[in-house]
Amino acid sequence: MNKPLRRVAIFCGLLVLALLVRVNWVQFVEGDQLKNDTNNRRVAIERYSTPRGNIIVDGKAITGSTTTDSGDFKYKRTYKNGKMWAPVTGYASQAFDANQLEKLNDGILTGTDDRLFFSRTVDMFTGSKQKGGNVVTTLDAKAQKAAFEGLGNQKGAVAAINPETGAILALASTPSYDPSTFAGMSNKDAEAYNGLLKKNNPDEPMLNRALRQTYPPGSTFKVVTASAALENGLYTDVDAKTDSPVPYTLPDTAGLPLKNEGSIQCENVSLREALRLSCNTVFGKVSADLGNKKMKAEAEKFGFNNSKIDTPVRAAESIFPTDNRPQNAMAGIGQASNRATPLQMAMVASAVANGGKLMRPYMVDQLVAPNLNVVQQHTPQEMSRPLSPENAQKIQSIMETVVKSGTGTNAQIPNVTVGGKTGTAQHGENNKDNPYAWFISYAKTDKGTPVAVAVVIEGSDTLRDDIAGGKLAAPIAKRVMEAVLEGEK
Amino acid sequence: MSSTTNTTTIGTIGAPSRRNTELALLVFAVIIPVFAYINVGLAKEETVPAGVLGYTLGLGLLAGVAHLVVRKWAPYADPLMLPIATLLNGLGLVFIWRLDQEPQISTPQLGGAMAPGQLMWSTLGVALFLGVLIFLKDHRVLQRYTYISMVVALVLLISPIFFPARFGARIWITIPGVGSLQPGEFAKIIIAIFFAGYLMVKRDALALASRRFMGLYLPRGRDLGPILVIWALSLMILVFETDLGTSLLFFGLFVIMLYVATERTSWIVFGLLLSAGGAVAVATFESHVQVRVHNWLNPLELLNGGVTETAQAMYSFGSGGILGSGLGQGYSRLIGGIAPKSDYILATVGEEIGLAGLMAILMLYGLLIERGIRTALAARDPFGKLLAVGLSGAFALQVFVVAGGVTGLIPLTGMTMPFLAQGGSSVIANWALVAILLRISDTARRPAPTPAPSTDAEMTQVVRP
Numbered sequence A: 001m002n003k004p005l006r007r008v009a010i011f012c013g014l015l016v017l018a019l020l021v022r023v024n025w026v027q028f029v030e031g032d033q034l035k036n037d038t039n040n041r042r043v044a045i046e047r048y049s050t051p052r053g054n055i056i057v058d059g060k061a062i063t064g065s066t067t068t069d070s071g072d073f074k075y076k077r078t079y080k081n082g083k084m085w086a087p088v089t090g091y092a093s094q095a096f097d098a099n100q101l102e103k104l105n106d107g108i109l110t111g112t113d114d115r116l117f118f119s120r121t122v123d124m125f126t127g128s129k130q131k132g133g134n135v136v137t138t139l140d141a142k143a144q145k146a147a148f149e150g151l152g153n154q155k156g157a158v159a160a161i162n163p164e165t166g167a168i169l170a171l172a173s174t175p176s177y178d179p180s181t182f183a184g185m186s187n188k189d190a191e192a193y194n195g196l197l198k199k200n201n202p203d204e205p206m207l208n209r210a211l212r213q214t215y216p217p218g219s220t221f222k223v224v225t226a227s228a229a230l231e232n233g234l235y236t237d238v239d240a241k242t243d244s245p246v247p248y249t250l251p252d253t254a255g256l257p258l259k260n261e262g263s264i265q266c267e268n269v270s271l272r273e274a275l276r277l278s279c280n281t282v283f284g285k286v287s288a289d290l291g292n293k294k295m296k297a298e299a300e301k302f303g304f305n306n307s308k309i310d311t312p313v314r315a316a317e318s319i320f321p322t323d324n325r326p327q328n329a330m331a332g333i334g335q336a337s338n339r340a341t342p343l344q345m346a347m348v349a350s351a352v353a354n355g356g357k358l359m360r361p362y363m364v365d366q367l368v369a370p371n372l373n374v375v376q377q378h379t380p381q382e383m384s385r386p387l388s389p390e391n392a393q394k395i396q397s398i399m400e401t402v403v404k405s406g407t408g409t410n411a412q413i414p415n416v417t418v419g420g421k422t423g424t425a426q427h428g429e430n431n432k433d434n435p436y437a438w439f440i441s442y443a444k445t446d447k448g449t450p451v452a453v454a455v456v457i458e459g460s461d462t463l464r465d466d467i468a469g470g471k472l473a474a475p476i477a478k479r480v481m482e483a484v485l486e487g488e489k
Numbered sequence B: 001m002s003s004t005t006n007t008t009t010i011g012t013i014g015a016p017s018r019r020n021t022e023l024a025l026l027v028f029a030v031i032i033p034v035f036a037y038i039n040v041g042l043a044k045e046e047t048v049p050a051g052v053l054g055y056t057l058g059l060g061l062l063a064g065v066a067h068l069v070v071r072k073w074a075p076y077a078d079p080l081m082l083p084i085a086t087l088l089n090g091l092g093l094v095f096i097w098r099l100d101q102e103p104q105i106s107t108p109q110l111g112g113a114m115a116p117g118q119l120m121w122s123t124l125g126v127a128l129f130l131g132v133l134i135f136l137k138d139h140r141v142l143q144r145y146t147y148i149s150m151v152v153a154l155v156l157l158i159s160p161i162f163f164p165a166r167f168g169a170r171i172w173i174t175i176p177g178v179g180s181l182q183p184g185e186f187a188k189i190i191i192a193i194f195f196a197g198y199l200m201v202k203r204d205a206l207a208l209a210s211r212r213f214m215g216l217y218l219p220r221g222r223d224l225g226p227i228l229v230i231w232a233l234s235l236m237i238l239v240f241e242t243d244l245g246t247s248l249l250f251f252g253l254f255v256i257m258l259y260v261a262t263e264r265t266s267w268i269v270f271g272l273l274l275s276a277g278g279a280v281a282v283a284t285f286e287s288h289v290q291v292r293v294h295n296w297l298n299p300l301e302l303l304n305g306g307v308t309e310t311a312q313a314m315y316s317f318g319s320g321g322i323l324g325s326g327l328g329q330g331y332s333r334l335i336g337g338i339a340p341k342s343d344y345i346l347a348t349v350g351e352e353i354g355l356a357g358l359m360a361i362l363m364l365y366g367l368l369i370e371r372g373i374r375t376a377l378a379a380r381d382p383f384g385k386l387l388a389v390g391l392s393g394a395f396a397l398q399v400f401v402v403a404g405g406v407t408g409l410i411p412l413t414g415m416t417m418p419f420l421a422q423g424g425s426s427v428i429a430n431w432a433l434v435a436i437l438l439r440i441s442d443t444a445r446r447p448a449p450t451p452a453p454s455t456d457a458e459m460t461q462v463v464r465p
Helices: A002-029 A031-035 A041-047 A082-089 A100-104 A106-110 A114-126 A141-151 A187-196 A218-231 A271-277 A280-290 A292-301 A325-331 A342-353 A389-405 A468-488 B019-045 B052-073 B081-100 B115-135 B139-162 B183-208 B221-241 B244-262 B265-285 B287-297 B309-320 B345-352 B354-378 B382-407 B424-445
Strands: A055-057 A063-070 A073-079 A134-137 A155-161 A168-174 A364-368 A374-377 A382-384 A417-425 A436-445 A448-458 B173-175 B179-181 B210-213 B216-219
Touching: A002 A031, A002 B244, A002 B309, A002 B345, A002 B354, A002 B382, A031 B309, A041 A106, A041 B309, A055 A082, A073 A082, A082 A100, A082 A141, A082 A168, A100 A106, A106 A114, A106 A134, A114 A374, A141 A155, A141 A168, A141 A448, A141 A468, A155 A342, A155 A468, A168 A468, A218 A271, A218 A280, A218 A292, A218 A342, A218 A389, A218 A417, A218 A436, A218 A468, A271 A280, A271 A389, A280 A292, A280 A325, A292 A325, A342 A389, A342 A417, A342 A436, A342 A448, A389 A417, A389 A436, A417 A468, A436 A468, A448 A468, B019 B052, B019 B081, B052 B081, B052 B115, B081 B115, B081 B345, B081 B354, B081 B424, B115 B424, B139 B173, B139 B183, B139 B221, B139 B382, B139 B424, B183 B244, B183 B382, B183 B424, B221 B244, B221 B265, B244 B265, B244 B382, B265 B287, B309 B345, B309 B354, B309 B382, B345 B354, B345 B382, B354 B382, B354 B424, B382 B424
Parallel strands: A055 A134
Antiparallel strands: A063 A073, A134 A364, A155 A168, A155 A448, A364 A374, A417 A436, A436 A448, B173 B179, B210 B216
C-alpha cells in the first residue's frame, strides 16, 4: 500500500505547489495591475487618505484639501476659482475618479509616485504621514483671468503660449464647471456631476475646448498657407503680385467658384494684401497650386496630424486632410475637413513669432516633492521648424499689417508690435449654423516675444462676415496679451 | 501487505518521542499569534490591545494542556501536527479579531464580533482533541463502527436538506438555542472511517477481480457499484444543497482511498472520468454552478456597475503585493458581507501579510498534510493507513478547493479554510481530525514491545543416542 501512498503524497504536494504558483501569479505577476485597477477602491482611498498635494500657479496653490467625514475618505479636494482653472486642473473626485493634471500626476499629488520613494522612506522612519508633492504649472494667473473674463458668457476657448519656450500661459474654456461641486461623494455631488454630463447638458461644460475640441480654423489657417507658399518657393516676395484671378474656379470642378467675402478687391493682389483683406481666392489658389502633399507637409510641421501632443494633458489631434484637389483648395482656407484645436492655432502663431521655430507646448514646469525638492524639471524642447527665419520674418510682417491696417485692428496695443489673423469659420450643412469667430495673434516688444494666443468663439450669431473674428475674438486676445505684457514689465 | 518486508520509514525500536521538539515548536506557535495580535492593536489603535494578556494566557493554556495530554496519552505522536494546528488556529483568531475591528462588516445583522465565539469553539475543539486522545486508546477500535459510520455520515450529509438555505448554500442545520452547524465538516471524518473499514475488507476483491481491457483493469460491475453510488450521492449533495465543495471533497476522498487500498490506477481514471462527467452534467443544469464558473473566468467583471466579491478578493491579493500592507492596515473589508471572516479569510491574509505570509501559511498546510501522509506510511495496519491517508487527503482537498477558489485558480466553492476561517463546526472537526492522526502516528511510532522469549530460540538440544 505504500507505493500509492507515496503517489498520493506527491499529488498533495502538487496541489499545494499549484496554490503557491497561483498566489505568486496573483500577488507578484498581476499584483501591480490589480493594485492600480480603476475599480479597486483602495486607489481612491489612498488618494484621499492624506491631504493631496497642490497644483500651483504663480507660486500660489489653486487647489486645496479639506477633511470630510464621508466614510473611507478622509480628505476632499477643493478648488480656488474652480471654473476658471478647470481646463487646467481637471478634477479629482472621491466618487468620479479624476482627469487631466489631477489624474496624470496622481502619483505625485498623492505621494505614491516612485520618484518620491526617498521622501516616503524618510517619512516612514520619522513616523510622519505620507504627504503629496506639488505640480507647478507654467500658467499666468493674470492671462488666465483675462481670457476667462474675456470669454464671459460666450461659448469658446483661449489658448496662450510663450513662443520662446512653449510654456502654456492661459487655457480657458467656457462654459466651464467648478470641480469643487462634485469633489465629494454625497448625493449632492452626484447630482452636480450628472448635471454636467453631455447627455444632460448640451453646453458640455466639462469639455476642455482649448485642448480637446477641434474646429474648422477658417481664415486663421491662411497663415499656414502663406507659410507653405514661401517655404516651397511658390512666391518669394510677399509684396509681389500673385497670379490670382477673381473669380477663382475650384480645380477639377465644373465651374464651381470660390468666393470672397463681400466685394473686396483680390485680383492678383500680393500675399500681404491677400492676408490683410483675407482673400479666399488667393489662398485657395495657393493651396491648389502647391498640391495636397506639400500643404499637408507644411501643416504637419506646425503640429497638425499629430495625435500625441501631450502638454501633458493630451490635445485632440488637429487634422489637415489628405483630399482631392477642390477639397484641398478649401482646406487651404481653413474649411472642408480642416480641423484645429485652439492650442494648435496658438502654436501656429507662436512658431511664426519665434522666428519659425515651434516649441513643444507644455504646462507643467516642475514636479516638487513634499520636502520641496524638485523631482522633475521641464526643459523647453524644439518640436519642429515650419519656417526659415527669413520666411518667418516675412510672415510676421504681413501678420503685423493685418493688425495695423487690416481685419485685426481691434488687437492693437500701443507701443507694442502685434501680429494677428482673424477668421470666421463656416460650419454646418450649407453654412446654416452660426460661424466660429477666430483670432490668432502674438505680441512683440523690444525684449522679445512673450506671448502668442488663439481665441475661438462658437455661435457668434451677430456677424457672419469675415471680420467677426476681429470684432469678437480680437479684443479677448488683446486683453490676454496685455495681461502677459503687464507681467513682463 | 506482508510483514516481512520492511516498508515503514520508521524503525520499530528506539524512535525518540520528540515531545520536547513539540514543546519548543508550541512556544513559537503561541508567540507568533500573540505578536500578530499586538501588531493589529498597534496598527488600529496605536496601543497594545487590552485583551493581549487574556489571549496569550488562553492560547498558551490550550497549547499547554494539549501538549501535556499528548505527552501522557500519545507520547510517540508526530511532533509537528499540534504546533501547526495551534499556530493556524491562533493566527485565525487574530485575523477574525482584526476583521471584527471593521464596523462595516461587524454589524449586528452580520453577526457582530466573531472572535470571542471562535475562541470558544476553538476551546471546544481542543477539548474534543483531548477527549479523542484520552478515550481513543487505539484507532483500530473505530474499525468496529464501519457501518454505523456510514449511516451517521449519510444522515449528516442529507440533514441540511431539511433546513433553509443560508448564504446561498444548503449546508447548515439550525438547532434552536444552540446555533447552526455545518454537518459536512464532521461527515468528512466519519466517512473516512467508513471508507477505511469498508475498503480494508473489500480491497482484495476490488483489486484482483477484474478484467484487463486496453491496459486498464476494469472492475467487475458489483465492485464498481459502490463507487457509482458514491458518485451519484456526491452529485445529489451538489444539486440539492448547492454545495460544490463538499461533493468534490467527498468524491475525491473516496477515489484516493480506493486507489491506496487497491493499488489500481484504473480507479483514478474512472474517478476522473466520472467526476468530469458529473461536473459537466451538473454545470449544464445548475445555474448556481454556472454563475461560479462564470465568475471564475471573468474575475474582474462588473455586476450592475459594481465590483463583485470575486474582484474584491483579487484586488485584496493584488494590493497586498509581496510583503503585504501590514496587519490591520488592509482593506479586505471591501469584500463586504459575512464572507471576509469565513470563506474569504485568505484574502485578508494575502493583503495584510502579503505573498510571503500567504506562502508561509500554505506551507504550513502543506506540512500538516504531508505529516498526515507520513503517518499513513508509518502505520502498520491497513486500517490505520487508509484512515490516515483519507483524513490527510480530505484535508488537502479542502485546503486546495478553498485556497484555489479564493485565489481564482478554480471556481469558488463555499468551504472554510481549516483552522483559519471563522466557523465552529469547522474548527471542532479539524481538531478531532488532527487528534485521530496523532493517535495513528502514536501507534505507528510506538516501539514494539520487547519480544517474549521464544522457546524455539533456545539452544537446540542434542539428543544423544
